Amino acid sequence: xxxxxxxxxxxxxxxxxxxxxxxxxxxxxxxxxxxxxxxxxxxxxxxxxxxxxxxxxxxxxxxxxxxxxxxxxxxxxxxxxxxxxxxxxxxxxxxxxxxxxxxxxxxxxxxxxxxxxxxxxxxxxxxxxxxxxxxxxxxxxxxxxxxxxxxxxxxxxxxxxxxxxxxxxxxxxxxxxxxxxxxxxxxxxxxxxxxxxxxxxxxxxxxxxxxxxxxxxxxxxxxxxxxxxxxxxxxxxxxxxxxxxxxxxxxxxxxxxxxxxxxxxxxxxxxxxxxxxxxxxxxxxxxxxxxxxxxxxxxxxxxxxxxxxxxxxxxxxxxxxxxxxxxxxxxxxxxxxxxxxxxxxxxxxxxxxxxxxxxxxxxxxxxxxxxxxxxxxxxxxxxxxxxxxxxxxxxxx
Ligand SMILES: Cc1ncc(COP(=O)(O)O)c(C=O)c1O
Numbered sequence: 001x002x003x004x005x006x007x008x009x010x011x012x013x014x015x016x017x018x019x020x021x022x023x024x025x026x027x028x029x030x031x032x033x034x035x036x037x038x039x040x041x042x043x044x045x046x047x048x049x050x051x052x053x054x055x056x057x058x059x060x061x062x063x064x065x066x067x068x069x070x071x072x073x074x075x076x077x078x079x080x081x082x083x084x085x086x087x088x089x090x091x092x093x094x095x096x097x098x099x100x101x102x103x104x105x106x107x108x109x110x111x112x113x114x115x116x117x118x119x120x121x122x123x124x125x126x127x128x129x130x131x132x133x134x135x136x137x138x139x140x141x142x143x144x145x146x147x148x149x150x151x152x153x154x155x156x157x158x159x160x161x162x163x164x165x166x167x168x169x170x171x172x173x174x175x176x177x178x179x180x181x182x183x184x185x186x187x188x189x190x191x192x193x194x195x196x197x198x199x200x201x202x203x204x205x206x207x208x209x210x211x212x213x214x215x216x217x218x219x220x221x222x223x224x225x226x227x228x229x230x231x232x233x234x235x236x237x238x239x240x241x242x243x244x245x246x247x248x249x250x251x252x253x254x255x256x257x258x259x260x261x262x263x264x265x266x267x268x269x270x271x272x273x274x275x276x277x278x279x280x281x282x283x284x285x286x287x288x289x290x291x292x293x294x295x296x297x298x299x300x301x302x303x304x305x306x307x308x309x310x311x312x313x314x315x316x317x318x319x320x321x322x323x324x325x326x327x328x329x330x331x332x333x334x335x336x337x338x339x340x341x342x343x344x345x346x347x348x349x350x351x352x353x354x355x356x357x358x359x360x361x362x363x364x365x366x367x368x369x370x371x372x373x374x375x376x377x378x379x380x381x382x383x384x385x386x387x388x389x390x391x392x393x394x395x396x397x
Contacts, residue, residue, distance in 0.1 A: 003192070004191075004192025004193065004196075005192075005308070006195070006308045006309045006311065006312035007311070007312035007315055007316065008273070008280065008311075008312075008315070009273070009279070009280055009281050009282075009308035009309075009311035009312050009315075010192055010195060010279055010280060010281070010308035010309075011191070011192060011278075011279060011280050011308075012191040012192045012278060013191065013275045013278050013279065013280065014171075014191050014278045015175070017175045018171065018174065018175060018178075018191070018278075020178060021174060021178040021182075021183070022191055022192070022193070024098070024178075025182075025193055025197070026192070026193045028094055028097075028098050029094075029193050029196075029197055032094060032097050032098065033090075033094065033197075033200075037097075038093060038094070038097060041093060042089065042090055042093055045089050045093070046086070046089060046204065049079060049089070049122065050078050050079045050085050050086065050089060051077065051078055051079050052078065052086075052204065052208070053208040053212070054073065054074045054075055054077050054078050054205075054208065055074045055077065055212075056071055056072070056073055056074070056208070056209055056212035056213065056216065056369070057071065057072045057074055057342075058070070058071055058216075059071070059072060059336075059339075059340050060340075061339045061340055062335075062336070062339050062340060065339075066355075066356075066359050066362075067359075067364045067365075068359075068362050068363065068364060068365055068366040068367070068368055069217075069365070069366065069367045069368065070355060070368050070370065071209075071213070071221065071367060071368065071369040071370065072342070072369075072370055072372040073205060073208070073209045073237065073369060073370070073371045073372060074372055075205060075233065075348075075371060075372055075373050075374060076342070076344065076345070076348070076372050076373070076374050076375035076376075077375075079118070080111070080114050080115050080118050081111065081114075081345075081374055081375040081377065081378075082111040082115065082233075082345065082373055082374030082375070083202060083205060083232065083233045083236060083371070083373050083374065084111045084112040084114075084115035084116075084186060084232075084374075085115040085118065085119070086201050086202050086204055086205070086236065087112075087115070087184075087186070087198050087201040087202055087232060088105075088112070088115040088116045088118065088119040088184055089119050089201075090197075090200075090201035091103070091116075091119070091182065091184040091185075091197070091201070092116070092119030092120060092122070092123045092125065092184065093119075093123065094182070095123075095125060095182040095184070096123050096124075096125065098182060100125075100180055100181060100182045101125060101126060101180055102125060102126040102127070102128070102177070102180050102181040102182070103116060103119070103120050103125045103126070103127050103181065103182050103184050104127070104128045104129070104130075104170060104173060104174065104177070104181050104182070104183050104184065105127070105128075105129050105130070105170065105183070105184045105185075105186055106129070106130045106131070106163065106166035106167045106169070106170040106185075106186060107129055107130070107131050107135070107142075107163075107166065107186060108131075108132070108135055108139075108162065108163035108166070108186075108229070108299045108300045108301075108302060108303065109135070109139055109142070109298065109299040109300035109345070109347065109374075109378065110131065110135065110139035110141075110142025110143060110145075110146070110299070110378060111142065111300060111345075111374055111378070112186030112187070113129040113131060113142060113143075113146050113151070113153065113186075114142050114145045114146055114149070116129060116151070116184050116186075117129065117145070117146040117149035117150070117151035118149055119184075120149070120150070120151060121149045121150055121151075127149075127150070127151040127152070128151065128152045128154060128173070128181075129146055129151050129152070129153050129154065130154050130156055130166040130167075130169040130170045130173065131143070131153055131154070131155060131156065131166050132155070132156050132159075132160070132161040132162040132163060132164075132165050132166045133155040133156060133157050133161040134160070134161040134162050134299075135161075135162055135163065135166070135299045135302075136153070136155045138299055138381070138382055139299055139378055140381070141377070141378050141381075142378055154169070156168075156169045160293045160294075162293075162294070162299070162302050162303075163229075163299070163300075163302055163303045164276075164277075164291065164294070164303060164304055164305075167190070167277050168277075170183060171183070171277070171278075185197075185198060186198075186230070186232070187229060187230025187231060187232040187307060188202065188230060188231045188232040188235045188236075188307040188309060188310075189230040189231060189232075189277065189279060189281070189305060189306065189307040189308070190277050190278050190279060191277070191278025191279060192278075192279075194278075195279070195307050195308050195309055198232050198235075199232070199235045199236065199239060199307075199309060201236075202232050202233065202235060202236025202239075203235070203236050203239040203240060204236070205233065205236040205237045205371060206224070206236060206237045206238060206239050206240030206241055207240050209221070209224070209237065209240070209369055209371075210240050210241065213367065213369065217367060219367070220241070220244055220246060220247050220367075221241075221247060221367045221368065221369040222246070222247065222248060222363070222366040222367050222368065223247070223248045223249075223250060223362070223366065223367075223368040223369065224237055224238060224241050224247060224248075224249055224250070224369050224370075224371070225250045225251075225252065225351050225354060225355060225368060225369070225370045225371070226238065226250075226251060226252070226351050226370065226371035226373065227251075227252050227253075227254075227301060227347050227348055227349075227350040227351040227371075227373060228251040228252060228253050228268070228301070228306060228310060228321065229254075229265070229298075229300050229301040229302075229303050229347060230303055230305070230306065230307050231251070231306055231307035231309070231310045232307070233348075233371050233373035234251045234310065234371065235307060235309050235310065236371070237369075237371040238251075238313070238319060242313070242318060242319075248320070249313070249318065249319035249320070250319065250320050250321070250322060250354065251268070251310060251313075251314075251319055251320070251321045251322075252321070252322050252323065252324050252350045252351045252353070252354040253265060253266035253267070253268055253269055253301070253306075253321055253322070253323050253324075253350075254266060254295075254296035254297075254298060254301040254302070254323070254324065254325075254326075254329070254350055255269075255323035255324060255325040255326075256294075256295040256296055256325060256326060257295070257325060257326055257327075258325030258326065258327065258328075262295065263284075263292065263293050263294060263295035264284070264294065264295060264296070264323075265284075265294040265295065265296040265301045265302050265303055265304070266284075266323050267281070267282040267283050267284050267304060267305055267306045268282050268306055268310060268311065268314045268321040269321060269322075269323055270284065271283050271284045271285065271304070271305075271306075272285065273311075274289055276291060276304070276305045277305060279305070279307075279308050280308065281305055281306055281307070281308045281311045282305070282306055282311050282314075283304055283305050284304040284305075285304070291304050292304060296326065297326035297329060297330065297346055297382065297386060298329065298345065298346035298347040298349070298350065298379070300345070300346075300347040300374075301347050301350065322354045322358070323354075324349075324350040324351075324353035324354050324357065326386070327390075328350075328353040328356075328357060329346055329349040329350045329353045330346070330349070330383065330386050330387075330390075331353065331356075332344075332349045332350075332352040332353035332356055333346055333349035333352075333376060333379075333383065334383075335352075335356070336349070336352055337376070342372070343375060343376040343377065343380075344372055344374070344375065344376050345373060345374035345375060345376045345378065345379060346376065346379045346382065346383070347373055347374060348370075348371070348372045348373040348374055348376075349376070351370050351371060351372075351373075352370060352372075355368055355370060
């Protein structure tokens, strides 16, 4: 395999001015990350600070109704409420050991921003977070959290004012500030080495899930399922299971409103290959390569691209990639909340929605392990808005 590539996908499509920090980071990945000092400290932080291992929970009530076993890998119970902290503790520690005083991030749902701000506070780093202005509004609670943690949040007013534009702003900032600042990329995407670095920090999810399944039922899961934005919780859940042929791997993209021709966030299902944010990967784009606006009810999935390792898993057929739309995600969120007492993030709700939509195709008695990537406290405002919009639409029709 060509370095930095997953099949045809990946690479380092960046301006020359970004090559020095990427080369420096690649070297740090080789020299620092495998070392005993880094690994021991990270292990300790993940256990005592993040709260790992997160539980693997059998949804007793829903499983009874579905006729198969629905397991949730509870990343919502990790410190700060999502899987993002697995990556930011790793990259935060790396920043420190590279001798840089500042860390910088982009964020969509605000979970990666909060997780970076948390790592920065804990490790004594300065922190700046770029966030699309639309997301600043719809994830206001997380903006407040980042500010309380001592980070500076910069609203990005260009483009569609969402995650794609926040990444553009962050990459520009990095060019100017590379000597002092590490760019803590929030998902398993972007230029090499980020897709591999982030996947390695997130793959603890699948490693734990495999061990927990063996301890609890003495067998591998039949399915592993996760939502796909840039792809970090999904590749973290999947990586351990890729060589295990009996395990079916399913990623779930956001289909948006689900109406024909609507904007969506499903580049694997509905996009075509191109270059964005330093990588060659499927994108939502026009025939002449203009990036299309994406849409999802969940800010964290609202992205027109996808990490290159997912592109390869899709192309090779090792993983299947389905879709769930806004309404299905909202219904799944409400159902899990009411039936199991777990309020999931709207991002994670897409994965649960896929399971509910495909319940008749899943064999009775099967073990289905879903990565519950985050908790939904941040989404209560959006859920209320969506329910009000649904009610007024129903009244009109
Ligand atoms: C809870 C949660 N799940 C999933 C995602 C999507 O990101 P990724 O595909 O990198 O896991 C996000 C992004 O913000 C998130 O906050």
